[in-house]
Amino acid sequence: MTRFANPNRFLRWSGRLLPWLAAATILLFGVGLYLALIASPPDYQQGESVRIMYVHVPAAWMALFCYVAMAGAAAVGLIWRHPLADIVAKASAPIGAAFTLLALVTGALWGKPMWGTWWVWDARLTSVLVLFFLYLGYIALNSAFDDPGRGARASAILALVGLVNVPIIKFSVDWWYTLHQPASVIRAGGPAIHPSMLWPLLLMAAAFTCYYLWVLAVRVRGEIVAHKIRALRLRQAYG
C-alpha cells in the first residue's frame, strides 16, 4: 500500500494504466449495452421497460460502492495521514453522487410505468436520497475551508459518520417490506434472474466499475497536478 503513497509513482503507474482502463470501459459498455438493449429478451411482465434495470441496478450498486470506497480512503487519510488517500476520497465523491443521481432518476423513469408514480416514500428510495445528500454534504464540507487539509479531515469524519446509512440502504428492502423489490442477484439460494438477463446485467456492472476506476484515475491525476501547482505558487509567493 505505502509503495503507492508516493504521488509521483502513482502518476507514472496510472498514466500507463489509463489507456487500458479507457479501452476496457468502452468495450464493456459496447458489449453490455448491445446485450442489454437489443439482444436480451423483454420481460414477460415489465415488457421493454425492464431494460432500464440494466442501467439502474449497476448505478445503485456503484452508488454504494463509491461511498464505501470514499469512506475507506477517508479513514486511511485520517488515520495514517496518507496524502493520496485524501485525494482518492475527494475524487470519488462527485462520481458517487452522479451514480446516486443516475440511480434515482432511472428508478423514477422505471417507476412511472411500473408503479404508476415517479416517486414513493419507500424505505429504499428514502435512504438512497439520504445517501445523495450525504455526498453533497461531503463535497460542500470538503471545499468549505481555506486550508484544504482541514477540509479533507473534516469531511473524512463526515464520510465515516455517514457510513451508518450503507447497511440501512442494503437491508431496507428486508426490514421494511414496502414497494421496492428485495435483492434478486446477491441472495441466499443463487440469483433469481434468468441467465439471458443476468449476463448483460453483470457486464454492465463491470462496465460501470471500469468507468469509475477510469474517471477516478483521471480525477486523482488532475488533483495531484493541482496540488503541485498550488505548492509552486506558494513557494513563488513566499520566495
Added chain:
Amino acid sequence: MLSATLAVVRRDLRLAFRQGSDSLGAVMFFVLAVVLFPFGVGPGPDILARIAPGVIWVAALLAAMLSLERLFQTDYDDGSLELLVLSPLPLSVVVVAKVAAHWLTTGLPLLLAAPVLAVLLGLPAEGFALLLAALALGTPSLSLVGAVGAALVLGARRGGVLMSLLVLPLYVPVLIFGVAAVDAAVSGMAVRPHLLLLAGFLAAALALAPWAAAAALRQAVA
C-alpha cells in the same frame, strides 16, 4: 471526572442563562414556525389534526438545528475550546457535558412548548402523551447528532448553511419514527416498536456521536 463534567455543564448553563436570548430564540422560532401552518394549509381542523405530529416534529427539528451554532462556536471564537481540549477530561466527555447543557437549554423548552402547540393544532388527546415521550427520546438524539455537525463546520465559510446540509439528512430517522409513534397512538396502533427504535437511535448516538464530535473538535483546534 464526574465533578469536572458537572462543572462544564454548570458553566454552559450559566452562560446560557446570562445571555438569555439564545434558548428563548429557539422556542420562539418553534412556536412561530408551527403557527404559520394554519395560515399555509387553511384552518380546517381535520387537516391540522392530521398533520400536527409532523409539523411539530419538523419545527422542533429545525429549531434544534438553528440553536446548534452556539454549541461550540463561541468557545471556538474566544479560545476556551482550546482549554477544554487541553483539560485532563476526555474530550468526548466534554462533548457529552456540552450536549447535555444544550439539551437542557433548548430541547427541554421545546418539550414544554410542544403541548401548547398540539392544542393549537387540535392534535387528538390520545397523541399528547406519546408526542411528549417521543420528543423526550428524540430531541437528545438531535442534540447529539447535531454536535457532530456543529464541530465539523467550526472555522468553515458559510458554516450555518453548511451545517443544515450535514445535519438534516442524519435527522431523518428520528423524524420518521418520532412522527410514526404519534400517528400510531392517534390511530390506536402499537406504539412500542417506534419508541424502541427511537430509544435505540438515542443509545447509538450517545455511544458514537461524542466520539465523532471529539475527533472533529480536535482537528478544528489543531
